[in-house]
Amino acid sequence: MPTSRGGGGQEHDQPTILHRGAGVGGGDSGDNKGGPRQWWVPGPVVVGAGPSGLATAACLKARGVPSLVLDKDSCVAASWRHRTYERLRLHLPRCFCQLPLAPFPPGTPTYPTRDQFVAYLDDYARAFSIDLRLGARVRTAAYDAAIGFWRVTVDEDAEDGGATATEFVSRWLVVATGENAEPAWPEGVEGMDGYRGVAMHTSSYKKGDEFRGKNVLVVGCGNSGMEVSLDLCNNGAKASMVVRDKLHVLPREILGISTFGLSVFLLRWLPIKRVDSLLLFLSRLILGDTEKYGLARPKTGPLQIKSSTGKTPVLDIGALRKIKNGEIKVVPAIKRLTENGVEFIDGHKEDFDAVIFATGYKSNVPSWLKEQEFFSHVDGFPRKPFPHSWRGKNGLYAAGFTRKGLMGTSYDALRIAGDIADQWTEAFCEPHCY
Numbered sequence: 001m002p003t004s005r006g007g008g009g010q011e012h013d014q015p016t017i018l019h020r021g022a023g024v025g026g027g028d029s030g031d032n033k034g035g036p037r038q039w040w041v042p043g044p045v046v047v048g049a050g051p052s053g054l055a056t057a058a059c060l061k062a063r064g065v066p067s068l069v070l071d072k073d074s075c076v077a078a079s080w081r082h083r084t085y086e087r088l089r090l091h092l093p094r095c096f097c098q099l100p101l102a103p104f105p106p107g108t109p110t111y112p113t114r115d116q117f118v119a120y121l122d123d124y125a126r127a128f129s130i131d132l133r134l135g136a137r138v139r140t141a142a143y144d145a146a147i148g149f150w151r152v153t154v155d156e157d158a159e160d161g162g163a164t165a166t167e168f169v170s171r172w173l174v175v176a177t178g179e180n181a182e183p184a185w186p187e188g189v190e191g192m193d194g195y196r197g198v199a200m201h202t203s204s205y206k207k208g209d210e211f212r213g214k215n216v217l218v219v220g221c222g223n224s225g226m227e228v229s230l231d232l233c234n235n236g237a238k239a240s241m242v243v244r245d246k247l248h249v250l251p252r253e254i255l256g257i258s259t260f261g262l263s264v265f266l267l268r269w270l271p272i273k274r275v276d277s278l279l280l281f282l283s284r285l286i287l288g289d290t291e292k293y294g295l296a297r298p299k300t301g302p303l304q305i306k307s308s309t310g311k312t313p314v315l316d317i318g319a320l321r322k323i324k325n326g327e328i329k330v331v332p333a334i335k336r337l338t339e340n341g342v343e344f345i346d347g348h349k350e351d352f353d354a355v356i357f358a359t360g361y362k363s364n365v366p367s368w369l370k371e372q373e374f375f376s377h378v379d380g381f382p383r384k385p386f387p388h389s390w391r392g393k394n395g396l397y398a399a400g401f402t403r404k405g406l407m408g409t410s411y412d413a414l415r416i417a418g419d420i421a422d423q424w425t426e427a428f429c430e431p432h433c434y
C-alpha cells in the first residue's frame with residue numbers, strides 16, 4: 001500500500017491512524033464482496049498534498065489532531081514539481097508564501113526558485129510527520145447522512161498494474177485539490193485537430209531550449225504567458241504572444257520594495273481606489289505607457305480587479321523590455337489554427353512550429369465531490385468568497401480556494417485546524433456525562 005509519512009516518499013507499511021472496517025457501514029475489506037476496502041480515519045481526510053493540504057495537516061498536528069492526506073500523485077507538491085516550468089520562481093516574496101509554523105530556511109532568496117519551494121514543502125511534510133497516502137486519486141467523496149460521515153473513494157495503483165478501490169470514512173473532509181488542478185484549454189479552437197505543429201499547455205512546458213530557433217506562439221498574457229514568452233526569447237526562440245484582453249502589468253518591485261508588499265502596507269491606511277491610483281502612477285513612471293506596446297490597461301485598477309474577480313495583475317520580471325524592443329511580438333486573438341500555424345482575427349496568417357496555451361487552470365472539485373451547496377458545480381470553487389470560503393456543512397472544509405495565493409492557504413489552514421481541533425477536543429478529550 002503506498003503510504004508514507006513526511007515528504008519525498010519514505011514508505012511505511014501501515015498508516016498509523018487507520019482502522020480497518022471498524023464498524024463503519026459494517027464493512028471490512030476482507031469480505032466486502034467485491035466492493036472497495038474500507039478504512040475508518042479517526043481524524044480528517046485531506047484531499048491534496050500541495051501547500052494547502054500540507055499546511056492544514058501540519059496545523060492539525062500542532063493542535064493534536066491526526067489526519068490522513070491523500071494525493072493522486074506519487075509525491076507531495078506535485079503541481080509544483082511536475083506541472084511548472086523550470087525557470088519559475090515564486091511571484092511574491094517568500095514572507096508572503098511561507099506556510100504556518102515553519103519559515104523558509106535561512107539563506108532562501110526573496111523570490112525562491114521552484115526547486116527551493118519544492119524542497120521547502122518536502123521538508124515541511126517531513127518535519128510535521130504528515131501521514132500521506134500517495135498515488136491515491138479520489139474518485140468520489142460524498143456525505144453519508146445516515147452515519148454522519150464522509151465516504152471518500154480512492155483509486156490506487158495495484159501491484160499487478162491495475163487499480164484497486166479503497167473507501168476512507170471520516171467525520172471531516174478537507175478539500176485541498178487546488179484552484180489550479182487541471183489545465184484550462186480555450187473552448188472550441190477551430191482547426192486544433194488539423195494543426196501539425198506542437199500544441200501544448202503551459203502546465204507541460206518545461207524550458208525554452210527545446211524551442212531554440214523555432215517560431216512559437218504563446219496564447220495568453222497572464223504571468224505564465226509572459227514568463228514563458230520571456231523564457232522562449234532567452235533560449236533563442238522567436239516568441240509571439242496573443243493579447244486579447246486589457247491587462248495590468250506592474251513592476252515586480254517599486255524602489256526595491258515588492259509591489260505586493262507595498263500594496264498590502266498601503267491598504268492598511270488607504271482605500272483600495274487610492275492605492276490603485278498610486279500603483280498605476282508609479283508603474284507608469286517605471287514601465288512607461290504599456291498601451292503603446294499593445295498592452296492596454298483596464299479602467300478598473302489592478303487591486304480592485306483582483307478583489308472582485310480574483311484575476312492577478314502581471315508582475316513583470318523582464319518580458320516587457322522584450323516586448324518594447326520587439327523580441328516578443330504582441331499579436332491579436334486567434335481565429336483558428338491552420339495546418340502549419342494560425343489565422344488571427346484580423347485575417348493575417350502566420351506559420352508557427354508550436355502553439356503554447358497559457359490559458360490558465362481550473363478546479364477539478366465538481367468531477368469528484370458529490371456536494372453542490374458549498375462548492376459551485378460550475379467553477380468548482382466555494383460559493384462564498386474569502387473570508388467565508390473555508391467552512392461548509394457536515395464537517396466539509398476548503399483549503400486554498402481564496403484566490404489569494406499562499407497567504408490564503410495559511411489563513412484557511414489555521415482556521416480549519418482550529419475549528420476541527422475544537423470538535424476533536426470536545427469529542428475525545430472532555431469528560432462526558434451520560
Ligand SMILES: Cc1cc2nc3c(=O)[nH]c(=O)nc-3n(C[C@H](O)[C@H](O)[C@H](O)COP(=O)(O)OP(=O)(O)OC[C@H]3O[C@@H](n4cnc5c(N)ncnc54)[C@H](O)[C@@H]3O)c2cc1C
Binds near residue numbers: 089176177400
Ligand atoms: C505558475 C504558478 C505560480 C504561482 N506562484 C505563486 C506565488 O508566487 N505565490 C503565491 O502565493 N501563489 C502562487 N501561485 C498560486 C498558488 O499558491 C499555488 O498554485 C499553490 O500551489 C496552491 O496550492 P494548493 O495546495 O492549493 O494546490 P496544488 O499545489 O495544486 O495542490 C493540489 C494537490 O491536489 C492533488 N489532487 C488534485 N486532484 C486530486 C484528486 N482527485 N485526488 C487526489 N489528489 C488530487 C494534486 O495532485 C496536487 O498535489 C502560483 C500558481 C501557479 C500556477
